[in-house]
Amino acid sequence: MALLSDVEAAAYWNERHQQESDLRSGGHMAFDEATNRMFYIRRLALLMDLIGLQSSPVAPLFLLDAGCGKGWFSRELARFGHQVDGIDASEVALDHARQEGGGPRFHRSSLSGWRSPWLYDAVICVDVLFHILDDAEWERSVRNLASLVRLGGRLLVADWHEEHDQAFGNYQVLRGRRSYLPLLQDCGLRFEGWHPYDFRASVIGLYAFTRR
Amino acid sequence: MLIKELPALAGGADSVVWAGGGNQDELLRALLPMRPETPRRAADEPFDPDALMIAFVGPDQPPDGWSAALRGLPAGGRLLLLLGWPVADLPYHLVLDPLVGAGCQVLQAVPVDKANRHGVYCAVIAARVERLAPLRSYLDDSPITLDGPEPGLPALLRLTGEHTFADLVVRPLRRRLAELEAGDRPASAG
Ligand SMILES: C[S@@+](CC[C@H](N)C(=O)[O-])C[C@H]1O[C@@H](n2cnc3c(N)ncnc32)[C@H](O)[C@@H]1O
Numbered sequence A: 001m002a003l004l005s006d007v008e009a010a011a012y013w014n015e016r017h018q019q020e021s022d023l024r025s026g027g028h029m030a031f032d033e034a035t036n037r038m039f040y041i042r043r044l045a046l047l048m049d050l051i052g053l054q055s056s057p058v059a060p061l062f063l064l065d066a067g068c069g070k071g072w073f074s075r076e077l078a079r080f081g082h083q084v085d086g087i088d089a090s091e092v093a094l095d096h097a098r099q100e101g102g103g104p105r106f107h108r109s110s111l112s113g114w115r116s117p118w119l120y121d122a123v124i125c126v127d128v129l130f131h132i133l134d135d136a137e138w139e140r141s142v143r144n145l146a147s148l149v150r151l152g153g154r155l156l157v158a159d160w161h162e163e164h165d166q167a168f169g170n171y172q173v174l175r176g177r178r179s180y181l182p183l184l185q186d187c188g189l190r191f192e193g194w195h196p197y198d199f200r201a202s203v204i205g206l207y208a209f210t211r212r
Numbered sequence B: 001m002l003i004k005e006l007p008a009l010a011g012g013a014d015s016v017v018w019a020g021g022g023n024q025d026e027l028l029r030a031l032l033p034m035r036p037e038t039p040r041r042a043a044d045e046p047f048d049p050d051a052l053m054i055a056f057v058g059p060d061q062p063p064d065g066w067s068a069a070l071r072g073l074p075a076g077g078r079l080l081l082l083l084g085w086p087v088a089d090l091p092y093h094l095v096l097d098p099l100v101g102a103g104c105q106v107l108q109a110v111p112v113d114k115a116n117r118h119g120v121y122c123a124v125i126a127a128r129v130e131r132l133a134p135l136r137s138y139l140d141d142s143p144i145t146l147d148g149p150e151p152g153l154p155a156l157l158r159l160t161g162e163h164t165f166a167d168l169v170v171r172p173l174r175r176r177l178a179e180l181e182a183g184d185r186p187a188s189a190g
Helices: A006-019 A022-026 A033-051 A072-079 A091-100 A135-147 A177-186 B003-009 B024-031 B065-070 B093-101 B153-184
Strands: A062-066 A083-088 A105-108 A120-125 A149-160 A166-168 A172-174 A189-196 A204-211 B015-018 B051-057 B078-083 B104-111 B122-128
Touching (some): A006 A022, A006 A091, A022 A072, A022 A091, A072 A083, A091 A105, A135 A177, A149 A177, A149 B153, B003 B024, B015 B024, B024 B051, B078 B093, B093 B104
Parallel strands (some): A062 A083, A062 A120, B015 B051
């Protein structure tokens, strides 16, 4: 099956964010809203384990939610006291995220195009990279996200844990260890482990890297 | 971070050496609520490697009491400094000079929640080192370790690079803050 072009993929996300309910649009389309809620909470708990259970309203952690969609994770992390920037390519999703408010700052940007004078304590990228279909753009995105992680900070990216890459349908290319590990080692990050979502039949989990 | 989480963060406190400042009894009760009987040693006794040196430094304290005790800290000795200034106003030059002068590495600096009633706003964990201890992330709450792998050249290049760039980009912000503060001030009479 031919993969979507960049323009088609952008249109796909705008339409999906327009038509689908809050959690289904950024979550899993096969699940209803209630199941997606469980799915979101499961992944939030995983993020908490990996970002840590400390927060400080006075001197917060700075987080980047890369590919934030409608901003559910950004808002929840902001409610923990963290300072969150959310970026996404879809204006429709960002309109929704801004309307919800809740603390994060939202910006329209591709993952490869985000520029900042500040580095982040953690950059999270939940269920986005396997929707970047072009390998060169995927690599630019991963490199850019890695460059935004400060010393001691973490990069958490969702993908599967097979060795190889594989396309599914026309809008997903899952990439595996052979793609992530050498690339991020080259970016100066240390691989800390892969943490499965363990949600129903999902094969996805979070790759955790630390800048040391 | 809570004040009672600090001794574990500092790598434990089988005994404590109070190096000055603050209300020792009150602060030790807040730090070690479950272990009020923790042995205390005098700063001029030989320093036990499992002991934690603790001091309070704040606006109303003479700055030099604890720094004299610091010079008695042997290599590997750990120090927990409780600081009596809000994070945004922390005059850290007052503590950095004595720490570096005594050969100590600042391992972690953290805000302390809900300890204002004890006059504590933030804390620093440091240790006397003979080589660099592993670097830590902000708000990492696992106990510090001194004997892990020394940071390598890539980490040190990153550290100096981040320091240099952060030092540059923070300048316009500091300037902007000064402008805003000046704007907030009522115009002087006359
Ligand atoms: C499955 S959704 C996940 C959204 C969000 N992380 C969540 O879990 O709720 C994928 C998101 O990635 C965004 N996206 C896809 N490719 C992108 C790119 N190259 N740069 C920025 N955002 C992108 C889409 O607009 C969409 O909002």
